Amino acid sequence: MSVPKLEDVAARAGVSPATVSRYLNKPEVVAKATGERIQAAIVETGYIPNLIAGGLASSKSRLVAVLIPYISNSIFDATIEAMVEELSAGDTNVMLGLTGVDPARTDKLIRAALSRRVDAIITTGEMTAEHQALLRSSRTTVLQIWDFPADPIDIAIGFSHVDLGRDIARFLHTRGYRRPHVITAAGSRAKLRRDGIVSEWAVLGGEGMTEASVPIPSRFGYARGAFADMRRLEERPDVVVCGSDFLAMGLIVEAQAAGLKVPEDLAVMGFGNSSNAGEMRPTITSVDIDGSRIAREAISVIRRRLKGEDVPERRIDVGFRLIARESA
Template sequence: MATMVRPSTRNPKLDDVAARAGVSTATVSRFLNNPDIVAASTAVRIRAAIEEMQYVPNLLAGGLASSRSKMVAVLIPHLVDSLFDRTIETMVEELNAGGTMVMLALTGTAAGRTEAMIRAAMGRQVDAIVSTAPISAETTALIQHFPGLFVQIWDLPAEPPGIAVGFSHVEIGHNLARFIYERGYRRPALVSAELGRARLRRDGFVQGWEAHSDTPVKEIAVDSPSRFGHARRVFAELRRQPERPDVVVCGSDSLAQGIIVEANAAGLKVPDQLAVVGFGNASVASDMRPTITTVEIDGAQIAREVNAAVRSHVSGVAPKQRSVNVGFRIIARESA
């Protein structure tokens, strides 16, 4: 009886690809790191050998010509109702186009989870770690041992452990308070999460409002991230107030959308009887009717600044500055 020959389960090695293509292992290594520096005919043979053998390179192997991992870790707290979509999409698209892969990690809101993800990224010897989360003193000490580039985005800490690309959340709060006061609103309600940067915007808003008015700000806290589903409870609480607010400042555009839906269902006209302001300039802000007044952050610019810093770092060039302020702008639309 004929013996069945089982296909080999051994993963092909760099040497196997080189033998199949008829070149040296150094040539294959150069091709993997930068295909353009290898002669076109040689590149065709190497590429064919890789496809035939289904070879997957070990990018951390010492046999490769470069010590780069060609990988960047991006840490975000959540995907649902994320304010970071535009930043992440632009960053991934441009990094991938340059031959760098992106490892996306979800940290939640716990500081311990963020530190664990940073440790995991460091263990994989990524070229850079991009974090959207505030960094604790313990995590800062850990980052000092990271040979790659550490980038905080959507924030401008006074002393970033690496570099920071973002804006001032306190300044956003100040500007929102001035914006609604100058438009004649006098009874604001502020609805936001109590954690991290939302808290900074809250503090800035309250400080800014107190500079213009003696009327206290009505505050309602929601879980992070603030989202559409919070609106029903928030609106019910607003209606129980002895005096209804004339403007609601929300921690996100999705929450602002929910407040508008609830107001319409209750027969209130937005903005005549209740004005609404969001944050983030999500697509829903311009698609909603009425369109939502909001704060725009140029997420694509943040991504471009990060990508430029990563490219400089892997080329051995130190960053020109540790903090890059991309600013923000308030977009006045129909809801306020």
């Protein structure tokens, strides 16, 4: 598939290339109806304007776009910091975009990155079918980190969230827990982990699992409502599996405030292995994802592509590690 050109947009909109150029540079000077036709043609063709000065820049922009849903309470901190540090040391600038959970915002940031002819786009957010099609047609290196889809847009660097959930279920069962309560954040990856826990718990013959959900990102403050809801259950859980270490810390605080001992009365498990997980009292059992390795793999792929080398691996599995501490 050839990359759409300005002339393709002009032909689709029924105007001259010069009119399209004027619209891109100063949309206010183009008649409203004409501008609407041009914008529709841009979307239909998948055309991405070249915002690099004069369009004469080399094919290597020395710019990488990193698109993440959020920074606050982010489990991606270690990965992003490692990538930014390494890329900066290699004389590559990083364009950081916060997508949130709004597809329109994601679309805007993707187009902004492509229009600047970035060397690569690194993303952790969810992509619509339209976004995937746009990125595939761009011929830009696209790295989906923390994800492990069967059919990546380009290359995925992550791990199986379903397998991780299964390991959590086996850990809980082996440790003798019988009434787990799973608090899932409202995101696709968290739901995959939840599915792994639920399916493996059933295979192990476990019963009595209860569930709840919280918005993303799963903040410390959500623990108060989650704990209150859990206390109203017909049978009290003996272990709570949280979607993040931040939520796990909040649950521990709420449990202790209610006079419960952790883990004797209620065990708590987190996710992400944040630095706080090992500093809490009790220390928090969590799942460690090697963010630094994800960063190294991503940078290796980008550098190989810039050298014109083939990268045959479409899915790079970095695995995960369950770390048992005092809380469970």
